[in-house]
Amino acid sequence: MTAAAVSELRKAYGSFEALRGVTFEIHAGEVFGLLGPNGAGKTTTVEILAGYRRRDSGTASVLGEDPERAGSAWRERIGVVLQSSATYANLTVAESLRLFAGYYAKPRPVDEVVELVGLQDKRRARVRTLSGGQKRRLDLGLALVGDPELLFLDEPTTGFDPAARRAAWETIRSLRALGKTILLTTHYLDEAEQLCDRVAVLREGRLEAIGAPAELAGAEPATEIRYRREGERLLVRTEDPTRELHELTGRALAEGWRLEELEVRRPSLEEVYLSLTETERE
Amino acid sequence: MRVLWHELRAQQLLFWRSRELAFFTFLLPIGFFVLLGSVYGEDEIEGVKGSRYLLAGLLGYGVAATAFAGLSISLVIRREEGILKRLRATPLPPATAIAAMLGSTLVVYALEAVALIAIGRAFFDVPVPDRLLSLALVLLLGALTFAALGLALTAFIRSGEGSSAVVNAIYLPMTFISGSFFSPHSFPRALELIGEILPLTHFIRVVRYVLLEHGQIWSRPGAVSIVAAWGVGGAIVAIRYFRWEPREG
Numbered sequence: 001m002t003a004a005a006v007s008e009l010r011k012a013y014g015s016f017e018a019l020r021g022v023t024f025e026i027h028a029g030e031v032f033g034l035l036g037p038n039g040a041g042k043t044t045t046v047e048i049l050a051g052y053r054r055r056d057s058g059t060a061s062v063l064g065e066d067p068e069r070a071g072s073a074w075r076e077r078i079g080v081v082l083q084s085s086a087t088y089a090n091l092t093v094a095e096s097l098r099l100f101a102g103y104y105a106k107p108r109p110v111d112e113v114v115e116l117v118g119l120q121d122k123r124r125a126r127v128r129t130l131s132g133g134q135k136r137r138l139d140l141g142l143a144l145v146g147d148p149e150l151l152f153l154d155e156p157t158t159g160f161d162p163a164a165r166r167a168a169w170e171t172i173r174s175l176r177a178l179g180k181t182i183l184l185t186t187h188y189l190d191e192a193e194q195l196c197d198r199v200a201v202l203r204e205g206r207l208e209a210i211g212a213p214a215e216l217a218g219a220e221p222a223t224e225i226r227y228r229r230e231g232e233r234l235l236v237r238t239e240d241p242t243r244e245l246h247e248l249t250g251r252a253l254a255e256g257w258r259l260e261e262l263e264v265r266r267p268s269l270e271e272v273y274l275s276l277t278e279t280e281r282e
Numbered sequence: 283m284r285v286l287w288h289e290l291r292a293q294q295l296l297f298w299r300s301r302e303l304a305f306f307t308f309l310l311p312i313g314f315f316v317l318l319g320s321v322y323g324e325d326e327i328e329g330v331k332g333s334r335y336l337l338a339g340l341l342g343y344g345v346a347a348t349a350f351a352g353l354s355i356s357l358v359i360r361r362e363e364g365i366l367k368r369l370r371a372t373p374l375p376p377a378t379a380i381a382a383m384l385g386s387t388l389v390v391y392a393l394e395a396v397a398l399i400a401i402g403r404a405f406f407d408v409p410v411p412d413r414l415l416s417l418a419l420v421l422l423l424g425a426l427t428f429a430a431l432g433l434a435l436t437a438f439i440r441s442g443e444g445s446s447a448v449v450n451a452i453y454l455p456m457t458f459i460s461g462s463f464f465s466p467h468s469f470p471r472a473l474e475l476i477g478e479i480l481p482l483t484h485f486i487r488v489v490r491y492v493l494l495e496h497g498q499i500w501s502r503p504g505a506v507s508i509v510a511a512w513g514v515g516g517a518i519v520a521i522r523y524f525r526w527e528p529r530e531g
């Protein structure tokens with residue numbers, strides 16, 4: 001089942017092309033990550049899918065509708081956390097959630113949402129007194145209060161401290177367990193690796209790669225063997241690590257030297273990402 | 283309907299909680315009435331008692347403060363902060379959101395009118411108006427017209443910080459020239475001519491007619507249509523140029 005799909009999506013701001021033909025599909029029930037450096041076009045993509053911006057060309061379908069034309073019934077089914085939005089500073093956390101709950105036909109109980117985003121202690125606090133991270137969590141709560149099927153989270157954890165990030169990850173995992181479909185953007189690789197079923201790597205408005213994080217990492221064939229020999233760092237890339245290691249250790253034993261700091265590793269998603277998004281260096 | 287009521291209550295809560303806004307749009311006209319009424323409430327202006335004359339002018343100042351200035355400033359701030367953008371992602375229909383803001387403005391202005399009339403009665407010996415239907419209709423017309431103009435104005439303001447400067451620069455001279463505080467007949471000719479164009483002048487004129495001459499709104503079709511025409515013009519601009527998000531780039 002497809003929750004959302006875009007095909008050959010293009011968008012220019014003036015003469016600057018922010019999206020240059022992006023195609024992907026989000027399956028129902030998965031956490032789909034849009035990964036890319038700043039300016040790659042993540043927000044543009046999300047805001048087109050959430051119905052905020054108009055595409056120049058290409059097709060987009062979200063929960064079976066074109067987001068440019070979708071109405072209130074469609075908005076009942078989506079939840080959105082944007083980078084550039086805010087809520088009333090003079091309301092309390094509980095009041096904000098109650099206000100937004102009133103916009104939906106079948107909202108989740110406010111208390112449940114408060115707990116889900118971990119703001120129990122702040123129920124009665126005015127929004128203006130919340131920290132940046134707490135505001136972000138309230139934002140997530142406001143996106144969840146309508147009990148949406150599909151969530152758009154644009155950099156949901158940017159600016160969080162490590163503990164808050166982990167807590168947000170837990171929340172996102174529990175949403176996935178509830179069967180929600182989630183599109184999240186991030187420029188943190190560990191986040192994509194931890195949370196996403198599939199990841200699309202975006203760079204300068206183009207998709208560079210798409211697949212499960214492990215698949216993407218696996219797409220780079222070579223295994224790396226690193227060690228030090230008499231202080232000198234050495235790196236061997238090989239398609240056949242079993243043979244390479246056998247030979248290496250055999251030689252070391254026979255010749256009586258040590259493989260200091262021996263390390264055998266597959267490249268992580270991070271390295272794949274860096275190699276994909278690296279701009280040409282002179 | 284349920285959502286409209288829900289949103290209207292929220293808008294009221296937000297209005298009264300925002301102390302600056304409530305002071306600026308609700309208390310200030312009342313304060314001016316008390317102040318000016320004490321200064322020349324006993325004098326005679328254009329053949330009537332000063333305080334009675336002032337009540338009509340301050341109902342005009344009130345509509346400009348509440349429906350025009352207050353509404354546009356708070357909307358610009360909400361737009362620039364991204365609150366309107368957030369609302370756009372919810373199923374709250376845009377028409378309901380606007381209707382609730384207008385409804386909330388009407389509630390505030392109705393309370394303000396009642397407060398002004400009550401203060402006039404209690405302290406300045408101003409009789410309670412007898413043409414209540416006409417008064418209600420003209421105040422409603424004024425509130426809708428100035429709200430439409432306020433909505434239209436939001437399209438031309440680019441930042442939340444700039445909003446009160448821009449709005450004050452328009453509405454303070456307008457209230458002055460239209461004769462909210464004094465009789466416009468004491469103004470230089472040029473100002474008086476400008477006043478003839480402004481909707482607030484005609485609004486105050488109709489209010490004076492209803493309050494002081496016990497007239498009915500339908501006996502002043504000329505002034506009423508000028509006010510209404512401004513309202514329609516404002517609504518057209520508002521519908522055409524209203525933005526839910528800050529201007530990009």
Ligand SMILES: Nc1ncnc2c1ncn2[C@@H]1O[C@H](COP(=O)(O)OP(=O)(O)O)[C@@H](O)[C@H]1O
Nearest residue numbers: 013018037038039040041042043044045530531
């Ligand atoms: N409203 C806009 N007007 C002009 N340029 C924009 C606008 N929005 C985004 N851009 C540009 O488009 C590119 C992609 O932006 P964005 O989608 O926000 O990327 P990301 O979210 O991946 O950081 C950037 O170079 C950005 O400067």
Ligand SMILES: [Mg+2]
Nearest residue numbers: 042043044083
């Ligand atoms: Mg972004």
